[in-house]
Amino acid sequence: MRTDLLLQSLETQLSRLEADVAPVAFHATFGARFDRQLFRTRSSLLQACVEEARGNLQALRHAVEQQQFEQVQWLAEHLVSQLEAIARESAAWQLRGWDNGSPALTRWQRKRLQHQDYERRLSEMTQQRRELLAQATTLEEQQRLAREVDVFSTRLKRCRDALQNIENVLARMTR
Template identity: 85%
Template sequence: MKTDLLLQSLATQLSRLEAEVAPMAFHATLGPRFDRQLFRTQSTYLQACVEEARGNLKALRQAVEHKQIEQVQWLAERLVAQLEAIARESTAWSLRGWDNGSPALTRWQRKRLQHQEYERRLLAMTQQRRQLLAQATTLEDQQRLSREVEAFSARLTRCRSALENIENVLARMTR
């Protein structure tokens, strides 16, 4: 019973973190985000780390079912460490410094980081307006919120286009 509660708690925490990092899940960094002993993935996307943690949760559940006590203990400790690391990274991702590189490369990386932050904020504002629109009762509020949602969606499209262009420039520079 205690184990089931622990597994449920870990699954809930992982789901909450997954939702929290969703806006930044596919934002790349130059260097690895975490120590190689904590995450095996070589990807610099936070989504890859979340997927690895989800795989470890699945492995933990299987180890519990097969009553593999040592493996349960190791996987539980590893999963908790991974969840803590993902939580720390999600709160500090915008402060993450870039690896040393050429001045031009660093400038483009900073542009990418800036546009990723714009994208995250635009997504949050769009979601907020959509929630308000769903709750709006007057026609005037509905029309105003609908226009705001459209405007934020257009801005988001332009931001993603700019981000794609920046990614292409960075890809050409790092070949």
């Protein structure tokens, strides 16, 4: 019974963390985010770390079913450490700024982080306006909000295009 509560608690915590991480899940960093002892993934995307934690939760469930108590203990402790690390990183990702590298590479990395932040904010504003549009009651308000949604969507598209161009430049520089 205690293991069922533990598994449910870890599942709830991971689901909540996935929702919190979603806006920054696909934002890359120049260097590794975590120690290789904590996460095996080589990706610098937070989404890859979340997926690895999800896989460890599945492995934990399997170990519980197989009654492999030593493995259950190790996996549970490891998963809790992973969840804590992901939570800290998602809360402090803006503080990372950019990692050390060549000046040109650092400049492009800084641009990427800046554009990723713009993209996140524009996505939030677009979603907020869509929600307000769905609740709008007057025609004037609906028209105003529809125009704002169009403006933010256009800006978001331009931002994503610029972000893709930056990614292409970084890919060429790091070949």
